[in-house]
Amino acid sequence: GNSVTQMEGPVTLSEEAFLTINCTYTATGYPSLFWYVQYPGEGLQLLLKATKADDKGSNKGFEATYRKETTSFHLEKGSVQVSDSAVYFCALSDGRGYQKVTFGTGTKLQVIP
């Protein structure tokens, strides 16, 4: 079955530091890949997505590239801010209709001033 593996957190960074959150996946076929963000006390929001190999999703300074050869979708940001503190979820869907989305366990990011 499908699965998503994320690096365990929490990740603590100083403001303006470089961020990488690793994500690898296992899926049949050609899944779509997502990063969702959950701010404290809120539901999930889509941060970025990529629907095919070599696509790069980007939003709010965050980027992730769909790497089929390494089955990875690592999240990066060049300079984090305190407001980026949240839990980040890597996810995939296998593209077959209104399908279930498989989530990773989430990585908590804390950015300190």
Add this chain to the structure above:
Amino acid sequence: GAVVSQHPSRVICKSGTSVKIECRSLDFQATTMFWYRQFPKQSLMLMATSNEGSKATYEQGVEKDKFLINHASLTLSTLTVTSAHPEDSSFYICSASAGSANTGELFFGEGSRLTVL
């Protein structure tokens, strides 16, 4: 973008009572909605898939008589936690899919935090 709204955002109830949580798609029609449960420091666990006009499909291990789901219209799904107990306390989140069926992108409600005393 597509908006999904949940209500209430927080609810506290006594053990043995039932609680209803609503999930609405505000600017699109959602034939399918999903209900998740999130425990502290854990990922989302899919509880059930709610289909408009038909019975919900429950994931293995989820009690369908405990968690009643009704998808009465294309914009509303409800989750009723019946005879709630303290172990049902959790963060419940709904989501809906809009647009192309093959993108898999989901839009999430704000979540509902249930506390059972």
